Amino acid sequence: MKNVDYIIVGDGYAALFFAHQLLLNNKSFVVFSEGKKSASQISAGIINPVVLKKFTTFWLAQEQIDFLKTSLKEIESYTGENYLIDSPIHRIFHDENEQKLWLKKSGNEELKNFLDEKFDHLNGVKNDFQTGKVNQSARLNVSGFFNGLLSYLESKGNLVKEKFDYSKIDVSNSEYKDFSFKNILFCEGMGGKENPFFSDIAVIPNKGHHIRVKLSDAIPEDITIKKKHFLFPLNDNLYFYGGTYDREQMHHEIDSSAVEQLQKGLSEFYPGDFEIKEVHFGFRPTVKDRRPIVGRHSQHSNFYVFNGLGARGILNGCYFSKTLFEYIENNIPLPQEISIDRF
Template structure:
């Protein structure tokens, strides 16, 4: 018998597995790569909602945990995927500059909004009103992270790459059993796959399809992450990721011409240089109607748990929520009511 079965290996599943490893718990992971949102994401960690200059939900708590978590994970895996990188928010007007200063004066936002505005410095960017600099930001190369973690799981022989068969899960009072494997607990971190999960599909997940394009712009020579109506994320070698779209209710991973055109239209207002599209990706974010995570215990089974619903803030939320769930399971520490699935009690 192992301590845990974990279903799903996006940001939520990886963060929870790593929390288990650091606490010397035994586990086996199931992942069929059917959910792609974590892999195709832009990889940004940013505590500020830049559309309206507000702090994202409990970001001040999450930043402290996430930074150490990813640095330690880099050391363990002996790969580099975590990078502190400046985000510059393009101002559309003088009025937006004034709103920036008003926000920067608020106590919780002071650590993240630099009051020294950045003048336009790159002729390839159309930025007549300059930028605001966001602090405490950066990016993860999620593909490097996931590939390295999968490699380690395979070495330990604790990864099953088959699709999880919910009908084969046998629930006993003190453990669960799945095709001959026994575990004290099972945690579902299956992203938008929750919609097919009979234990938790009563929860109000909506899903939001996001698409990115990758461009090559040899004259751009930009090293900062730029936020205008889209994010422009440097990848190196004159390549940049541009995104993302938000299409609620669309639940497939197929790229579309409409989303590509939407991104190109927004990009046109930012760039003054030539570029060409090199690729396009899509994934469905696990979003919830109240924009809060889905964490907690099944209403009837004490050994079945969920870790899900991070939306577009998974990089910051995942280590923090994983820690909270682990402490709930192992030490009975109560979850925040805001993210506990008890708020959606099943009748």
Template sequence: MSLGLNIERYFCFVQIDYLIIGQGLCGTWLSWFLMKENKTFAVIDKNEPITPSKVSAGIINPVTGRRMVRVWMAEQVLAFAHEAYTEIGKFLDITTISQKNLIDFFPNVHQRQVFLERIEEGENYLQSYPEQNQFNEFFNYNLGCGEIRGCCIVQLQNLVPAWRQYLLNNGRLVEETFEFEDLVINKESIRYHNIHAEKIFFCDGLSSFQNPFFRQLPFAPNKGEALIVEIPNLPGDHIYKKGFVLAPLEEGNLFWFGSNYQWNFPHANPTEEFYEQARRHLQAWLKLPFNVLEHKAGLRPATLERRPFVGLHPQQKNVGILNGMGTKGCSLSPWFANELVQNLVHNKGINPHADISRFQKILSL
């Protein structure tokens, strides 16, 4: 159903249920699940050239950290994410997710020992790779490798633009920068220009750091950098890791090569330091020739607790947030977007570790 939002500066009055600010992963999934509940909504997004979803490799990994522990709520979140990406992909007639197990080349003896200990403890996402010499023609590695099962790559470069086009085609997208000073908050509703809505939700990543309703929240942005490299003849049926991660892209022979994140950084731009470090690392690890095509960098809206911010403001019940997914955005975003919609429509609870009501005191200041 078109909402008629494609009229310059809204010459007509529009009444909707929800106004969503931002169309990254959180805004995409929130609008998707609202649509499934037959709710009316609009999304405001400028389509900035650099966003986390445009820099990320889109990897979903069931284990994390040097101790190789399961990610938070792994069993629930990962199965739900795979189902959700598959469903929206069928709806849009695009590929959105593919399973790619990760080959972990041990960088040192300690990491190999940790990996093997976790297998002995019964971690079924991990296994000793049966063919230790299978990758000898592609990589240098002398400590062996293991396999992490259950990993996936989300094709963000397909999903986010395709959903954006769907919103645009159906009159649900306003392509402009959201201006906070134009927002009017009433007791039971909000108004932005000629859009009237019951509630507004901020899914705008780093912009929420300056949001007067939510800037007190303990955001802790981190920075990620990556190279897009061309590697002819390297099989794209796995994700590879040896300190850095090498993940296949849909385009033939192209790979994303990067590290997890940096907590301390002077700016958000790509750095020569990372470029040289990554290039040297790849030269030492890879036996095949490669060509660097692009160098990307972006900031993620992570949090000090490494738990997201989900729900309505405790003092302003028509203003809400879905944000702070950090490095696990591809797996957490669909889960918590759905949980938020179920809360709004069916009054179901939000996970207390994610519900922003846990910050009631600081949000009341």
């Protein structure tokens, strides 16, 4: 029997950022990874402090951005890689009214550090009303982050590559197969719906598609372009374009309507030809009030959940991993906004 401080079930942003907290604090742990591509692992990796439909921001945006930058530097110290891509978002304006609204909002106290007052004109795409730059926005190298961290955890003996079997938990003795644990944390995204301990958590699946396309003409390399969806360069001369939001079509297949929506959206501002090379989709675990669900099981005091990160998985996963760690280890109360008890 191997004693560990934590078992983490899941391998998305919530799981890996929490594992990072455990590494920082010299805790022993194992991460159970089934090896399927989670919604986190096919996500765009956009780091964005602004809601680009209405030009508003959200709770703790600046604190989350700052904390992410610190955490990624810490992660670089042991994986040897920097996963932050300095690729600011340029939002294409639909009309003059959007320009005016952006300028007006850029004077707001909570938005002035994010909305650049100077507009740009981009080459290679249609932007008759110019673009607004989101300061402090960036991207995460998603495949690099997951490959790098999971490889590091495997090299340290912290990774168990198998599907977690709930029926094998000995609740009264805090044991699972060959492990005895102090705490167990479930970070399973939509997979959490099958978890008998937390099956009733209020996460709602939101299906997102993105396409990988080959463009006939290159566009500026160091930026992320946003109109309806995000466009940015990947390796192999491909570009990422996505993602859609759908709460209706819940089957595990590609939706042709979503692909059409993406084709149409890209054609609106990209004048050249493009060829779709790949289509991907995943199910984001979203919550009605757009806040994560974090907390302790009502009956089992060493069972915890970290879920519902939604479309802001990177920022939510990183920032609230420390909040959860402080709650478990130091009894620092969770903010009511994210506590599982709020439902």
